Amino acid sequence: MKAHELRDQSLKELESVEREKAEELMQLKIKLSMHQLDNPLQVRELRREVAVIKTVINEKRNAAE
Numbered sequence: 001m002k003a004h005e006l007r008d009q010s011l012k013e014l015e016s017v018e019r020e021k022a023e024e025l026m027q028l029k030i031k032l033s034m035h036q037l038d039n040p041l042q043v044r045e046l047r048r049e050v051a052v053i054k055t056v057i058n059e060k061r062n063a064a065e
Helices: 011-033 041-064
Strands: none
Touching (some): 011 041
């Protein structure tokens, strides 16, 4: 997801997406450690997605103050 797409969502939606992505990241890391992951770059991409989501969440929280 792009940051401009995320900015259109509400704070609650963003927090739920962030939880889902964080859990997915944890599962990918487990698969990576067990050498069951076909593409290890998925971990990097997902980690960056989570970072963008967290950035947008922080922007929304700071704008509300």
